[in-house]
Structures are given as C-alpha cells and as structure tokens.
Amino acid sequence: EPAVRADNVWKVYGSGAAEVTALRDVSVELARGRFTAVMGPSGSGKSTLMHCLAGLDTVTRGETRIGATRVTGLRDAELTRLRREQIGFIFQQFNLLPTLTARENILLPLAIAGRRPEPDWFDTVVGTVDLRDRLGHRPDQLSGGQQQRVACARALITRPQVVFADEPTGNLDSRSGADVLGFLSRSVREFGRTIVMVTHDPTAAAYADRVIFLADGTVVEDLAAPTTDAVL
Numbered sequence: 131e132p133a134v135r136a137d138n139v140w141k142v143y144g145s146g147a148a149e150v151t152a153l154r155d156v157s158v159e160l161a162r163g164r165f166t167a168v169m170g171p172s173g174s175g176k177s178t179l180m181h182c183l184a185g186l187d188t189v190t191r192g193e194t195r196i197g198a199t200r201v202t203g204l205r206d207a208e209l210t211r212l213r214r215e216q217i218g219f220i221f222q223q224f225n226l227l228p229t230l231t232a233r234e235n236i237l238l239p240l241a242i243a244g245r246r247p248e249p250d251w252f253d254t255v256v257g258t259v260d261l262r263d264r265l266g267h268r269p270d271q272l273s274g275g276q277q278q279r280v281a282c283a284r285a286l287i288t289r290p291q292v293v294f295a296d297e298p299t300g301n302l303d304s305r306s307g308a309d310v311l312g313f314l315s316r317s318v319r320e321f322g323r324t325i326v327m328v329t330h331d332p333t334a335a336a337y338a339d340r341v342i343f344l345a346d347g348t349v350v351e352d353l354a355a356p357t358t359d360a361v362l
C-alpha cells in the first residue's frame with residue numbers, strides 16, 4: 131500500500147459568495163521510500179493538500195489515508211495519535227521549543243509518545259544532520275540552518291510513516307538550505323523514509339524524485355525523476 135493516499139479529495143472553504151474551492155477532485159498515491167515535492171503558484175492549494183493529507187484539516191469530500199489508516203472520519207483523539215505516531219512535521223519557521231536544548235527538542239516526540247529513544251537511531255540521525263557537537267545548545271544559540279536540522283532530526287526520531295515538510299528552506303540561505311535538502315534526500319535513500327515537501331523553490335524540488343504541480347486546486351503535472359542520482 132502507498133504511504134500516503136488521497137482519493138477524489140475536495141476542499142471548500144467558506145460558503146456562498148465567500149466560497150473558495152481549494153482542492154478539486156485531487157487523487158494521488160505516494161509510494162514509500164520516495165521524496166515527493168508539491169509545487170505550484172501561491173494559492174494553488176499546496177498547503178491545503180498537505181494539511182488534508184496530514185490530518186491537520188478535514189476534507190469536504192473524498193478521503194485520505196496514511197498507510198493503512200483512513201484519516202477521513204477519525205475522531206480527534208485518534209487523529210492526535212496518528213499524527214504523533216505516524217507523521218513527522220518540518221515547518222518553515224523551525225518551531226523548536228526555545229527553552230529546550232537541541233537534544234531535548236529532538237527527543238520531544240518520543241517523550242510525548244512515552245517511548246524510549248533507541249540510542250543507535252538517535253546517534254544515526256544526529257550524526258547525519260551533523261549536530262553531535264550542538265546537542266546542548268538552545269535554539270537561540272544555533273544558526274537557522276542548525277535549527278532546521280534539529281527540526282529534521284525531531285521529525286524523523288519516531289520513524290514516522292511519512293514526514294511532511296512545508297517550505298523547509300524558505301527561511302534559509304542557499305548553503306543551509308542545501309544542507310537540509312541533502313539530509314532529507316539521504317534519509318530517503320539511506321533510511322527508506324517517505325517525505326512530502328511543499329515548496330515553490332525549483333532548486334529545492336530538484337532534490338525530490340517526484341514533483342507534483344498544482345494549479346487552481348488540481349494536479350496539472352506529475353513528474354517522476356528516474357535519474358535522481360544524476361540530478362544530485
């Protein structure tokens with residue numbers, strides 16, 4: 131089964147004269163172990179699609195799944211558990227807790243889920259994002275690029291079914307952005323993770339092995355890149 135799936139999804143905001151159709155009959159299947167970028171102009175529905183797939187927003191019609199779990203129709207408590215256990219999030223603004231160290235921020239999703247960190251996986255993730263000597267630092271002692279790498283490690287620490295990244299390089303200089311994208315694509319290639327990234331930056335999308343283009347709430351292009359290694 132795919133890691134993420136949308137079937138005939140519609141999303142309508144508001145009603146009457148204020149009605150906005152943000153998604154029109156969108157169906158996509160995202161395979162495990164792939165890095166998918168969602169692109170499109172501002173207002174094309176990228177964030178709405180991501181929020182619907184991640185269970186952060188409800189669909190108006192159609193249904194979405196994370197792995198075998200039908201997200202549409204879940205109760206709030208079940209949705210919360212699904213997000214905690216099966217989904218990692220990376221945001222444009224990093225969203226780290228300012229009073230916690232890098233180590234504590236990375237481990238937070240496990241703490242919330244009441245799970246123990248497995249040392250090997252923690253070390254692997256921290257090593258891959260190159261943060262071993264920054265683990266005791268708080269976010270205000272870290273550069274933007276380092277903060278986003280902390281956020282990447284936090285998103286992967288629970289080995290979620292899928293990681294959603296919303297403009298992860300939007301606040302980074304190109305060098306730091308390349309580090310973050312390099313980490314994301316390594317975590318797909320080497321650790322078999324599944325990543326969905328919303329971006330309007332073609333340089334960022336070039337790291338993905340599939341690019342879905344939205345326009346006016348529909349998928350207008352869906353490109354697989356069989357030559358990912360050549361692109362990288």
Ligand code: ADP
Nearest residue numbers: 143144150152171172173174175176177178179
């Ligand atoms: P993108 O992420 O591609 O910029 P969005 O998914 O944010 O696009 O928005 C798609 C459309 O839905 C836009 O027309 C936007 O104005 C509208 N929209 C998004 N969120 C809301 C909301 N909460 N209420 C009303 N309209 C919204």
Ligand code: ADP
Nearest residue numbers: 245246247248249250251252287288289321322
């Ligand atoms: P998949 O490759 O199907 O996504 P996982 O990555 O969840 O599978 O699990 C792969 C291996 O990692 C398993 O041996 C599992 O026991 C181990 N594992 C699962 N969760 C964690 C975790 N939170 N920390 C460290 N190792 C984990």
